[in-house]
Amino acid sequence: MSELFADRQAQRSTLHNRYLNEQFVRVLKTIGYDVGFQKGQGQYLYDRDGARYLDLLSGFGVFAIGRNHPVMRDALKSVLDADLPNLVQFDVSVLAGVLAERLLKYVPYLDKAFFANSGAECVEAAIKFARGATGRPGIVYCAHGYHGLTYGALSLTGDSNFRTGFEPLLPGCTSIPFNDLAALEKALASREVAAFVVEPIQGKGVNMPTDEFLPGAAALCKKYGTLFVADEIQTGMGRTGRFLAVEHWNVEPDMVLLSKSLSGGHVPVGAVLTRKAIFDKIFNQMDRAVVHGSTFSKNDLAMAAGIATLDVMESEKLIESAAKRGAELRLALTRMVPGYELMKEVRGKGLMIGVEFGPPKSLRLRASWNVLETANKGLFCQLITVPLFKDHKILTQVAGHGSHTIKLLPPLTITEEDCSWIEKAFDDVIAGSHKVPGAIWSLGKTLVDNAVRRSA
Numbered sequence: 001m002s003e004l005f006a007d008r009q010a011q012r013s014t015l016h017n018r019y020l021n022e023q024f025v026r027v028l029k030t031i032g033y034d035v036g037f038q039k040g041q042g043q044y045l046y047d048r049d050g051a052r053y054l055d056l057l058s059g060f061g062v063f064a065i066g067r068n069h070p071v072m073r074d075a076l077k078s079v080l081d082a083d084l085p086n087l088v089q090f091d092v093s094v095l096a097g098v099l100a101e102r103l104l105k106y107v108p109y110l111d112k113a114f115f116a117n118s119g120a121e122c123v124e125a126a127i128k129f130a131r132g133a134t135g136r137p138g139i140v141y142c143a144h145g146y147h148g149l150t151y152g153a154l155s156l157t158g159d160s161n162f163r164t165g166f167e168p169l170l171p172g173c174t175s176i177p178f179n180d181l182a183a184l185e186k187a188l189a190s191r192e193v194a195a196f197v198v199e200p201i202q203g204k205g206v207n208m209p210t211d212e213f214l215p216g217a218a219a220l221c222k223k224y225g226t227l228f229v230a231d232e233i234q235t236g237m238g239r240t241g242r243f244l245a246v247e248h249w250n251v252e253p254d255m256v257l258l259s260k261s262l263s264g265g266h267v268p269v270g271a272v273l274t275r276k277a278i279f280d281k282i283f284n285q286m287d288r289a290v291v292h293g294s295t296f297s298k299n300d301l302a303m304a305a306g307i308a309t310l311d312v313m314e315s316e317k318l319i320e321s322a323a324k325r326g327a328e329l330r331l332a333l334t335r336m337v338p339g340y341e342l343m344k345e346v347r348g349k350g351l352m353i354g355v356e357f358g359p360p361k362s363l364r365l366r367a368s369w370n371v372l373e374t375a376n377k378g379l380f381c382q383l384i385t386v387p388l389f390k391d392h393k394i395l396t397q398v399a400g401h402g403s404h405t406i407k408l409l410p411p412l413t414i415t416e417e418d419c420s421w422i423e424k425a426f427d428d429v430i431a432g433s434h435k436v437p438g439a440i441w442s443l444g445k446t447l448v449d450n451a452v453r454r455s456a
Contacts, residue, residue, distance in 0.1 A: 009036065009048075030450055031386050040067030043411040043418060045395065053389075054421055056396040056410045061234045064261030065312040066411040072264040075308035079300050086300040095303035102310050103271055106243045109252045111276035115269065115297045119233035119259035120148030122270040123197070126255050127152045127170075128292055129274065130195035130227045133281040137171075138193035140226075142178040146204045146400075147197060147231055156197055159204060161401040178207055181216045188224040195227040195255075196220075200245035203234045204400035206354025206407055208347050214249040227254040227278065233270070234352070237261040238313055238412055241323025241350030248349060254278060264309040269302040318412040325414055326350040332423045340430050341365065342380075344404075353408040354399055355426070357381060364436045368444065375448040377402040382447055383440045384429055392425035 008015070013034065016025050028034040036048035043066050045053040058064065065072065085091065100113035114129075116122050127139060141147065141156040148154065149162060155170035163169065174193075176183040187193060196217060201208055221228040230253035235245035237258060242248055244256060255278065259270035283289055296302070313319060330353055333346040342365065344358040357380055360366050372379040381398040384406055388394040399407035408422070432440045 009038070012036065031382065032390055042066035042069075043414050051393060053393040053395050054410070054414075054418055056394060056408045056422070058409055058411050059265055061239065061260045061409050062263055063265040064237055064239065064412045065264060065309055065316075065318065066413040067265060069264065069308075069312055071312050071315075072266060072305065072308045075304045075311075076266060076301055079304045084300050087296070087298075093298045093300065093303060095300050095307065096298040099271075099303045099306045099310075102307065103258070103273060107256055107273050109275075110256065110273045112274050112279040114272040114274065114279070114292075115302070116259075116272065116294055117268050117297055117302075118148075118270050119231075119257065120150045120153040121294060121297075122233065122257040122259055122272050123147045123153040123156065123231065124150055125272050125292060126195065126197065126229050126257060127156075129255065129272070129278055129282050130229065133278040134194040134225065134227065136192050136194040136226075138187075138190070139170075139173045140184065140187045140193050140196045141173065141175055142198055142202070143175050144178060144204055144207060144400075145197075145199055145202055145231075147199075147233075159401060178202060179210050179213045181213060181220065184217055185220050185224075188220055188226050191224055193224070193226045195229045197229040197231055199231045199235060200249070200251075201235050201240065201349060201352060203407075205403055205405050206348050206352060206399055208349075209249070211249065214246060214251045218251045218253070221254075229253060229255040229257065231257045233257050233259045234409075235349075237309070238319035238322050239350055239352050239409075240348075241319065241326055243319060245349060262306050262309055263302070264305040264312075267299075267302045267305040269306050271306070313412075316413070322350040322412045325412075325416075325419060326353065328416075329353060329408070329419045329422060332419065333426060336427060336430065340434060342369075342433055343430055348408075351408070351410055351412055351414070354405045355408070356405040357384070358404055360434075365434065368436050368441055371448060372444055378404055379444070379447055380404065380433075381406050383433055383444050384426075386443060387429045387432065387440060388425055392421075392429065394422065394425050 013025050037045050038048055039046040043055055045055050096115060103113055104110060114125055116125055143158045145158050147156040152170050154162060155173045158175055174187050176187055200214060218228050230246050232244050246253060254275055256273040262271060263269045282291060330346055330348060333355055337343050341360040342357050345356045347354050359369055369380060381404060385396055385398060388396060397407055399405040432438055
């Protein structure tokens with residue numbers, strides 16, 4: 001495979017244009033990201049010329065332990081070398097039992113684990129489990145939340161960019177504003193709601209809960225007989241400096257959804273952790289033993305990836321490292337806010353950080369800002385992410401469609417030197433964004449022209 005990669009890598013764009021998503025290739029070329037990455041190691045990526053990049057995207061959060069960790073590689077190789085009786089189906093998996101045991105030790109108030117192939121599959125399972133366990137049809141979710149793109153998960157995703165063209169979606173799903181306990185109580189008061197599904201910290205925007213919201217929501221769910229489901233697919237597994245983000249607010253959900261970094265970045269896997277009372281209502285007799293499942297969900301490679309990920313997190317103390325490095329990085333970035341009028345706020349927990357920008361006060365900057373906003377809301381953040389990538393070799397992302405927030409989601413293995421790299425790069429690029437005219441605003445004109453051509 002390595003020889004095949006080397007032999008065909010120069011054709012990657014041609015292959016994707018012909019057989020896959022040519023629009024995505026156009027995006028990469030437009031913003032200058034088509035550098036042809038050749039290698040990944042830890043928190044770093046290397047392009048076709050050997051240049052090193054710091055990865056603050058980490059595959060949308062899957063590479064918490066970094067790329068190609070030797071423990072992960074050894075675990076996966078050992079499975080392939082062992083001739084294990086994988087996916088017998090009329091047998092139970094030893095490795096699935098071990099991974100379930102390991103995960104539930106971190107969440108001792110829950111009792112059972114159900115494995116799936118992805119985060120979206122976990123959301124689908126949670127919807128079914130909640131409806132099956134309560135006998136109720138309703139699901140409540142938060143506006144601006146993101147839970148996946150399969151039909152059930154998409155029905156709980158509040159972004160119209162993802163929903164448009166695919167409706168009608170799942171009936172019985174109701175949106176409330178994030179951080180609005182009054183709206184939640186109104187929705188739950190009918191006693192027809194099976195579950196409230198919420199990201200403890202919203203991934204699209206890195207939107208933080210108030211200190212009252214999650215504990216209050218848990219209390220309301222208990223009051224009205226609704227299950228509290230914490231979607232920790234991005235926030236879990238140590239990302240926020242705790243194993244689960246809900247731990248920051250002392251909340252104990254009825255179900256917890258995990259995926260992304262549980263995979264180690266190699267073999268897709270997801271887990272639904274739940275109370276025994278819920279599990280037993282779904283799998284309640286022998287002829288219902290396979291009422292919900294998935295062909296590949298407990299495959300040995302996926303289970304080994306999950307076990308190896310936990311091994312690395314524990315041996316390298318990555319949860320503690322995420323808390324420490326995240327606090328240092330947020331403080332360094334927050335100190336920049338008073339010096340830059342375009343910079344509004346830095347927020348997050350651990351190594352899930354949002355840097356928000358907003359309208360400036362000075363007339364010249366405001367005029368340039370307004371041109372961008374008129375062409376395409378949220379376009380300004382591209383004026384930060386593109387030079388971060390091209391000039392400072394940092395890969396990051398805008399935190400959602402039309403968002404003014406850049407999200408930092410690095411591997412939990414980043415070092416003090418990496419944090420200094422991030423701080424200096426952001427300082428340089430943000431300083432450049434305050435110079436009108438300047439190179440960054442010339443880029444802005446190019447992006448505006450492209451946006452106008454796309455809408456023509």
